[in-house]
Each structure stands twice: as structure tokens, then as C-alpha cells.
Amino acid sequence: MNLRTLIVLRRLSQTAFVLLFLVLFVQARLSSDTMVDYSLTLENAQPFTIRSPVDFFFRIDPLLRLTTLLAGKLWLAGIGWAIGLMAMTAILGRVFCGFICPFGTIHHAASLGIRSNCDAAIPPRSRLIKYAFLAAILVSGILGLELAGILDPLCLLFRSLALSIFPGIGLMLKSAFDAMAASDIKWINLASYAAEMIISPIFGYGYPAYQTGGLIGLLFLALVWLNRFSPRFWCRVLCPLGALLGLIGRYTRLVLLTDEARCNACGLCQSRCPSAARSGKTPASWNPSECLYCLTCMNVCPQEAISLRVAQAGAPPKFAPTRRAMLSGMVAGLFLPAVGRVDGRLFAASDPALIRPPGSLDEIDFLAVCARCGLCMKVCPTNAINPAWGEAGLAGFWTPVIIPKQGYCELSCTLCSQLCPTGAIRPITPEEKKTKPIRIGSASIDRGRCLPWSGNGPCIVCEEVCPTSPKAIVFDTVDTTGADGEPLKLKLPKIRLQHCVGCGICENKCPISGSAAVHVIAAGETRNPRHGLLL
Numbered sequence: 001m002n003l004r005t006l007i008v009l010r011r012l013s014q015t016a017f018v019l020l021f022l023v024l025f026v027q028a029r030l031s032s033d034t035m036v037d038y039s040l041t042l043e044n045a046q047p048f049t050i051r052s053p054v055d056f057f058f059r060i061d062p063l064l065r066l067t068t069l070l071a072g073k074l075w076l077a078g079i080g081w082a083i084g085l086m087a088m089t090a091i092l093g094r095v096f097c098g099f100i101c102p103f104g105t106i107h108h109a110a111s112l113g114i115r116s117n118c119d120a121a122i123p124p125r126s127r128l129i130k131y132a133f134l135a136a137i138l139v140s141g142i143l144g145l146e147l148a149g150i151l152d153p154l155c156l157l158f159r160s161l162a163l164s165i166f167p168g169i170g171l172m173l174k175s176a177f178d179a180m181a182a183s184d185i186k187w188i189n190l191a192s193y194a195a196e197m198i199i200s201p202i203f204g205y206g207y208p209a210y211q212t213g214g215l216i217g218l219l220f221l222a223l224v225w226l227n228r229f230s231p232r233f234w235c236r237v238l239c240p241l242g243a244l245l246g247l248i249g250r251y252t253r254l255v256l257l258t259d260e261a262r263c264n265a266c267g268l269c270q271s272r273c274p275s276a277a278r279s280g281k282t283p284a285s286w287n288p289s290e291c292l293y294c295l296t297c298m299n300v301c302p303q304e305a306i307s308l309r310v311a312q313a314g315a316p317p318k319f320a321p322t323r324r325a326m327l328s329g330m331v332a333g334l335f336l337p338a339v340g341r342v343d344g345r346l347f348a349a350s351d352p353a354l355i356r357p358p359g360s361l362d363e364i365d366f367l368a369v370c371a372r373c374g375l376c377m378k379v380c381p382t383n384a385i386n387p388a389w390g391e392a393g394l395a396g397f398w399t400p401v402i403i404p405k406q407g408y409c410e411l412s413c414t415l416c417s418q419l420c421p422t423g424a425i426r427p428i429t430p431e432e433k434k435t436k437p438i439r440i441g442s443a444s445i446d447r448g449r450c451l452p453w454s455g456n457g458p459c460i461v462c463e464e465v466c467p468t469s470p471k472a473i474v475f476d477t478v479d480t481t482g483a484d485g486e487p488l489k490l491k492l493p494k495i496r497l498q499h500c501v502g503c504g505i506c507e508n509k510c511p512i513s514g515s516a517a518v519h520v521i522a523a524g525e526t527r528n529p530r531h532g533l534l535l
């Protein structure tokens with residue numbers, strides 16, 4: 001196959017996989033039909049499901065599957081995809097990085113867009129950092145803490161788009177549409193409604209916002225900006241999935257051969273290679289562990305001396321992750337789970353605000369597998385699930401936590417449990433949620449702030465919205481005297497803990513501004529018997 005065909009093929013493949021990623025990403029939400037149907041007919045509504053394989057990219061990710069296996073001892077359905085990808089890498093090298101990885105493609109495009117300076121490339125030894133990250137992730141996985149998702153490119157991309165980039169763009173567009181809708185000019189008015197109808201399915205109907213979204217977005221932009229210093233900086237220096245594939249693909253049969261008779265030692269292939277896969281004396285030696293199959297070297301060679309061939313596996317390349325890099329990664333892998341646990345939040349002293357989605361595993365098992373990918377946060381129709389900031393301690397940073405003031409857990413919904421790609425949230429059914437209640441916490445009333453309890457007037461909102469049957473909020477009716485001295489009948493709400501599932505709708509809908517008069521805390525959650533409400 002000639003060079004031009006190969007480059008066209010690579011571009012087509014990269015574009016197709018980025019589009020596939022985006023299409024699946026956008027489909028990771030409840031359809032508007034289901035939501036409308038549900039709000040109109042409640043009981044007879046369509047079930048809350050997403051039929052597209054929105055978790056496809058997580059299922060093919062070998063790093064994620066490996067750490068789930070090591071840390072959570074979970075052999076998940078669909079693991080064959082990841083094994084297939086590893087087999088492909090063993091034969092064809094890191095073609096995933098050059099032809100498939102959507103995060104790699106973004107860096108590829110960014111390198112071209114912001115004109116990276118290849119000649120002033122960073123030291124070749126910087127490549128070792130990704131192997132140190134890989135070692136740290138694997139060791140901490142063996143010790144029971146899943147860290148892969150923080151740096152795994154597919155998780156990082158999904159999390160950044162879902163929790164920061166798309167919500168940010170959506171909010172900006174909404175402000176523009178609101179301004180257009182306020183205009184006196186009719187066609188601008190109409191255009192704003194039409195545009196909102198078109199973009200809402202892409203950016204989410206509720207314009208969700210997430211805790212730490214700004215930080216996640218800044219990190220993403222910083223990683224893209226690093227291409228300024230070296231093309232595909234992420235792939236070359238930081239990506240632990242690339243490191244894993246590089247190790248697997250060391251003996252690849254798909255090789256980039258240099259014809260020594262043609263090579264005039266100009267060094268262009270070395271200086272233009274974004275991954276520093278070509279080094280040493282000319283003709284440069286080629287390192288299959290580092291090669292991204294971007295074909296830049298073939299493209300820039302003025303002598304057309306480089307060709308892509310299927311060949312017998314040669315001697316393994318000299319460059320390999322050094323012992324020091326692997327050791328420092330392993331020490332970090334030992335250290336990180338310990339740091340995560342010394343704050344004690346994994347045990348009984350759990351933060352009251354650590355309300356996990358329904359179906360979540362016990363906290364220790366949860367942290368062993370949750371990849372912090374953000375899929376549960378994206379699909380949650382009420383924007384209830386957010387990335388944890390301090391609620392879950394250091395070990396649980398960016399793991400999912402429900403913030404009732406922001407969104408409540410809908411009783412008929414099990415989307416997060418259906419789609420979690422790592423099993424951190426086990427599959428549950430709506431019936432299970434309703435009939436043998438899965439408690440995620442318990443509500444309590446702040447009598448000082450509650451309108452009826454504080455004598456400031458009637459209010460029955462929390463009882464009205466409580467979805468359990470029988471209701472977890474009931475009233476004691478008392479005769480009292482109002483502030484104006486007139487007799488007043490007040491309904492005082494009280495919580496029946498045996499019926500409360502901790503969904504948080506009472507806290508979410510409580511009309512008291514600022515801190516609500518009813519709060520949900522994690523105590524009483526069924527996933528953790530040590531975390532009962534009563535000692």
C-alpha cells in the first residue's frame with residue numbers, strides 16, 4: 001500500500017472513531033420522549049433505558065479491564081473486546097494510538113493546530129514518565145485502589161467532555177439564546193427557539209453543571225496546550241494506556257523499515273517523529289514500543305527510504321522502561337492507597353455527605369473498581385451525581401457522589417447502575433429500588449428552619465414530593481397560635497426512617513433557600529452495614 005493511501009486510511013479511521021466517540025457520548029442521556037412520557041403518565045411511562053452501547057470505549061480499554069480485574073477481582077462481561085485489542089497490539093503494535101484512540105486524535109490535531117516545535121522536543125527520557133504512571137496504577141490496583149481512570153485517556157476524555165467542556169459550551173449557548181429570546185425582533189426570537197431545540201439534545205436539556213467542572217476543564221485544556229512543547233505530548237510522555245500497549249506491542253510484526261541504501265542521514269524522520277520512536281545514529285533505530293504509527297516519518301522522508309512492512313519479529317528494541325522508572329512508579333503505587341486511607345474516611349467515620357448512587361458497592365470495594373469515568377454523572381437525568389471533591393477523601397477524589405440540593409435520585413431510574421462499565425454500581429432494577437428499598441441515606445428535618453416546626457407558617461412540600469409508598473414523611477397536626485395571634489392549625493412533618501430511601505427529593509424541593517430545612521445524610525445506607533443510623 002502506498003504512503004498516500006495509508007495516510008488517507010489513517011485520517012479516515014481517526015475521524016470515524018472520533019465521530020463514533022462523540023455520537024455515543026451524546027447518546028449517553030435519557031431521551032426527551034421518555035422524560036416527557038414519564039412526567040405525564042408516571043407509572044405507565046417507558047422504562048428508563050439507554051439502548052446505544054454508550055460504554056463501548058470503556059469496554060475495549062485494556063488498562064481499565066486489567067485494573068478492574070486486579071483491584072476488584074471482577075471479570076466483566078465484554079472483556080473479550082479488551083483482550084482482542086491486546087492481541088491486535090501484539091501483532092500490529094500501537095495502531096490503536098495512531099488509528100483509533102479519540103484522545104490521541106485530538107492531540108494529533110492540536111499538534112498541527114498549535115504548531116508544535118518538534119525540533120525543540122523535550123528530552124527522550126521524558127517517555128519514561130508514562131511507564132512510571134503505569135507501574136503506579138498497577139501496583140495501587142493490586143492493593144485495592146483503582147487509579148487508572150484518572151489518567152486513562154478514554155476516561156479522561158469522557159470525563160472532561162461530560163463534566164466540563166460540553167456543559168460549559170451549553171451554558172454559553174444558552175445565555176446567547178436567552179439574550180436572543182429577549183429581543184424585540186421577531187426573527188431573532190424565532191431563531192433562538194429553533195437553535196435551542198437543535199442544541200438541547202447535544203448539550204443536555206437541563207444544562208447540567210458539576211462540582212469541580214472548572215478544574216476538570218482546565219486540566220483538559222492544559223493537556224491540549226502541552227502539544228505546544230512537543231507534538232502529541234500526552235501520548236509520548238503521560239499516557240499509561242500507551243505505555244501498556246507499548247509493552248504489549250514490542251514484538252510487533254508491522255514494522256517501519258529504513259532502506260539504508262536510500263537514507264542520506266538528513267535526520268528529518270528523527271526530528272519530526274512526535275513520539276521520539278526514532279533515535280540514535282542514522283539511519284535511526286526504530287522503537288516499536290514508542291511508535292504511534294502516525295506515519296509522519298514516512299511522509300517527511302525526502303528519499304522515500306522508510307516503508308511499512310509486515311516482517312518477522314526482529315530483536316526487541318534496546319529502549320525499555322528503566323528499572324528506576326518502574327521502581328519509582330511502584331513506590332508511588334504503594335504509597336497512594338495508603339495516603340488515601342489514612343484519613344479514615346473509608347471506614348465508619350464516613351463523611352455524612354458521601355451519598356453514593358443506588359447499587360454502589362460497599363465503599364472499599366467501590367474504590368477498588370470505580371474508574372471516575374463520569375458516565376454515571378452524564379446519564380443521571382437529574383444532575384444528582386457529581387464528582388466528589390472532599391466527601392470521599394483523597395482516595396475517592398472525583399468518584400460519584402449524590403448532592404441532593406443539586407439533584408435527587410429519581411425512584412424509577414436505574415440508569416447509572418445499568419451503564420457503569422466497571423461494576424462499581426451493580427445492576428439493579430426499578431422494582432428492587434421500590435419494593436426492597438435500596439437506601440442511599442436518610443433524611444432528617446431541621447426544625448429551626450422548617451416553616452411549620454419553627455411556627456413561621458404552613459408548608460407541605462416535602463410530604464407531597466416524597467415518592468415512597470407508604471410515604472416516608474407524615475404529619476402530626478397541631479393547633480397553635482400564629483405570629484398575628486390568630487389560632488392556626490399546622491401540619492408538622494416527621495420522617496419515618498423505615499420508609500425513607502434517601503432519594504433527596506425532599507431536600508431538593510424544600511422551598512427554604514440557602515440550606516434546606518430537610519437534609520439527607522449517608523448514614524443508614526444499605527450498602528454498608530457498618531454505617532447504620534443507630535449505633
Ligand code: SF4
Binds near residue numbers: 374399421423
Ligand atoms: S461508578 Fe460512575 S464514575 Fe465510577 S466507573 Fe461506574 S460509571 Fe464510571
Ligand code: SF4
Binds near residue numbers: 380384409410413416
Ligand atoms: S442517581 Fe438515581 S436518578 Fe441518577 S442515574 Fe442513578 S438511579 Fe438514576
